[in-house]
Amino acid sequence: MSLDPAARYARQMILPEVGAKGQARLGAAHALVIGAGGLGAPVLQYLAGAGVGMLTIVDPDWVDLSNLHRQTLFGEEEVGQPKAEAAAAFVERLNGAVAVRPVVARFDPGNAARLLGGVDIALDCADSFAASYTLSDACFAASVPMIGASVLGMEGYAGGFCGGAPSLRAVFPDLPARAASCATAGVLGPVVGMVGALQAQMALWALLGHAPSPLGQLTQVAGVPPRMQSFRFDGAVEPKAPFRFIAPGEIEAADFVLELRGEAETPVPVAPHAQRAEAAMAAAHVPGQAQRAVMVCRSGLRAWQAATALRQVWDGEIVLAAMGDP
Numbered sequence: 001m002s003l004d005p006a007a008r009y010a011r012q013m014i015l016p017e018v019g020a021k022g023q024a025r026l027g028a029a030h031a032l033v034i035g036a037g038g039l040g041a042p043v044l045q046y047l048a049g050a051g052v053g054m055l056t057i058v059d060p061d062w063v064d065l066s067n068l069h070r071q072t073l074f075g076e077e078e079v080g081q082p083k084a085e086a087a088a089a090f091v092e093r094l095n096g097a098v099a100v101r102p103v104v105a106r107f108d109p110g111n112a113a114r115l116l117g118g119v120d121i122a123l124d125c126a127d128s129f130a131a132s133y134t135l136s137d138a139c140f141a142a143s144v145p146m147i148g149a150s151v152l153g154m155e156g157y158a159g160g161f162c163g164g165a166p167s168l169r170a171v172f173p174d175l176p177a178r179a180a181s182c183a184t185a186g187v188l189g190p191v192v193g194m195v196g197a198l199q200a201q202m203a204l205w206a207l208l209g210h211a212p213s214p215l216g217q218l219t220q221v222a223g224v225p226p227r228m229q230s231f232r233f234d235g236a237v238e239p240k241a242p243f244r245f246i247a248p249g250e251i252e253a254a255d256f257v258l259e260l261r262g263e264a265e266t267p268v269p270v271a272p273h274a275q276r277a278e279a280a281m282a283a284a285h286v287p288g289q290a291q292r293a294v295m296v297c298r299s300g301l302r303a304w305q306a307a308t309a310l311r312q313v314w315d316g317e318i319v320l321a322a323m324g325d326p
Helices: 019-026 040-050 083-096 112-116 129-142 189-210 278-284 301-311
Strands: 030-034 052-057 101-103 121-124 147-153 155-161 215-221 227-232 256-259 293-297 320-323
Touching: 019 189, 019 227, 030 040, 040 052, 040 083, 052 083, 083 101, 101 147, 112 129, 121 129, 121 189, 129 155, 129 320, 147 189, 155 189, 189 215, 189 301, 256 320, 278 301, 293 301
Parallel strands: 030 052, 030 121, 052 101, 121 147, 256 293, 293 320
Antiparallel strands: 147 155, 155 215, 215 227
């Protein structure tokens, strides 16, 4: 069925901040969305609803019943389907004028540059330290705006990074001491919806090019009682020699590799020449001066902690590899 775009977007085109010119900018834009879960649900609905012309959706996971309370793009009949494909089908039903490309894969340094090619803005909707920092590194290098967000429990944030503003690393130079996720700490669906809607609004405002720019601004959200507070971080300093992530396929035979996952977690180490160790004992395993040290774990947190410990006694190159879930 052919629909009149003027009628579809009339309620936002009447806004002086949008108009016909702004709508044309949205229609010509390409947004990369990493993650089609709880944050991805409002982000994809509002970007597609607003008429952003092209959406690339990247997610390696499948729809799970325990996530439906916040991943509102999906119904019970889609449990077991790849989230990227199910989300793309939702977008196509919502707005047939939007081109959508699902990518069922983990976002990592091996595909980051390719997926960012031709993109006008990237949105971090992933529940992954490694994906967030990898996306920020790639966006910062390519001068692509990135709207990042995170939610846990009853709190979250959305912020505009890169594209001329400081990166995620400048605002969050260190990972937390402990790893927590929605699966372990819990999360309330409406809080995720609030943050995701804010993330979508920041992305649309950045695409429209209005001031004040959302790039360089971070807004914190607390769910009960609902409250928000914002601050700007335009002057945040980029960290020197940060630990960067590499894809597992980039590990080389000459590398010094510490496998931080135990045998119960992964019977087969990431590489035949990898040594097993606990993150706290990384400083006891010193590479040769000419080697590159690779710290390997599931999420990237233990690898980051091991790299921090090793840096105290060794000044060579240290990189991280996050293997994710099987």
